[in-house]
Amino acid sequence: MALLSRDDYVRILETCQIKGQDDAILKALRYINLGYAIMLYGPAGNGKTSIASHMLDYISKDYLKIEATEGMTEYHVIGGFHPLSMSGDRELSKKFMYKDGIVARAIQEDKNLLIDEFTRAPSSAYSGLFMLLSLGELPLEHKEEVLRMPENWVLVVTANFGDDGTFKLSSALKRRFIPIMVGYPKRYTEEKLLTEITPELPGNVSKGILDFAEKTRELWSKEKVLPQGLSTDGVIKMARYCELSIREGTDNVTAFTDAAIHQGVIIADETDYLSLQLVQELALDMAKKI
Numbered sequence: 534m535a536l537l538s539r540d541d542y543v544r545i546l547e548t549c550q551i552k553g554q555d556d557a558i559l560k561a562l563r564y565i566n567l568g569y570a571i572m573l574y575g576p577a578g579n580g581k582t583s584i585a586s587h588m589l590d591y592i593s594k595d596y597l598k599i600e601a602t603e604g605m606t607e608y609h610v611i612g613g614f615h616p617l618s619m620s621g622d623r624e625l626s627k628k629f630m631y632k633d634g635i636v637a638r639a640i641q642e643d644k645n646l647l648i649d650e651f652t653r654a655p656s657s658a659y660s661g662l663f664m665l666l667s668l669g670e671l672p673l674e675h676k677e678e679v680l681r682m683p684e685n686w687v688l689v690v691t692a693n694f695g696d697d698g699t700f701k702l703s704s705a706l707k708r709r710f711i712p713i714m715v716g717y718p719k720r721y722t723e724e725k726l727l728t729e730i731t732p733e734l735p736g737n738v739s740k741g742i743l744d745f746a747e748k749t750r751e752l753w754s755k756e757k758v759l760p761q762g763l764s765t766d767g768v769i770k771m772a773r774y775c776e777l778s779i780r781e782g783t784d785n786v787t788a789f790t791d792a793a794i795h796q797g798v799i800i801a802d803e804t805d806y807l808s809l810q811l812v813q814e815l816a817l818d819m820a821k822k823i
């Protein structure tokens with residue numbers, strides 16, 4: 534039987550804090566219903582983690598969550614002997630024998646799982662997970678035990694492809710997931726968000742922020758001169774800063790310029806002077822039109 538009904542889909546969409554991503558959410562929910570593991574991917578700050586948590590929260594509140602890191606290994610994912618199990622102190626070595634990793638725990642406790650920032654760890658960390666997704670079984674060698682994937686087990690991961698500090702997925706591992714893109718939402722979605730989040734923000738400043746976002750996204754996707762565009766998260770941060778700063782007496786142009794330069798550093802390659810200069814010039818240029 535399907536895990537989620539159409540009513541569930543509607544309720545999940547209606548209660549989601551992330552707006553304008555209904556299409557991606559709906560696709561993810563359908564695949565979850567079909568029993569596939571989901572990989573939400575796309576540029577940072579567009580709601581991947583929030584969407585994944587929201588879906589899992591709805592399906593069952595007590596899911597497990599881990600954020601992958603560069604140093605993550607099979608030990609954290611599946612389990613193994615704790616380094617202190619080798620201790621000369623017998624009490625200590627007994628206390629720290631074998632530790633289950635997050636996937637083994639999730640299966641044993643029959644809890645769904647979110648692996649956030651999946652591509653921050655190398656594919657080698659996930660070889661056990663790969664087996665589980667391919668064969669439905671997870672052998673725990675040291676424990677001489679084989680865990681079976683629970684029925685209706687939900688696994689959602691979020692990923693950023695090609696970002697600094699991420700690993701390229703092995704294609705075999707990638708194939709075990711359904712990749713669903715969470716990109717930049719439509720302009721009117723963000724416009725509506727800003728009227729709700731920052732009701733006092735002057736219309737021309739709001740327009741300036743959305744124009745700035747649009748331009749940076751073009752510079753990223755078409756001209757390929759920026760490593761990323763301004764995210765929805767960045768749009769909200771700019772709007773909130775401008776609203777506060779203007780309320781405290783700053784003029785519109787200065788407030789916008791400051792906020793655009795702050796977010797500009799985030800989206801530029803901060804180690805490249807020309808990249809930083811490009812976003813600063815864009816910020817100043819756009820400020821003139823306010």
Ligand SMILES: Nc1ncnc2c1ncn2[C@@H]1O[C@H](COP(=O)(O)OP(=O)(O)O)[C@@H](O)[C@H]1O
Pocket residue numbers: 550551552553554576577578579580581582583584691718726765766769
């Ligand atoms: N479409 C959106 N609607 C509302 N808020 C958004 C949207 N996209 C991003 N945000 C805001 O950005 C924040 C960060 O999103 P997050 O889920 O961490 O993104 P990601 O995991 O893709 O980096 C959210 O808490 C939310 O406040």
Ligand SMILES: [Mg+2]
Pocket residue numbers: 578581582583649650691
């Ligand atoms: Mg995230």
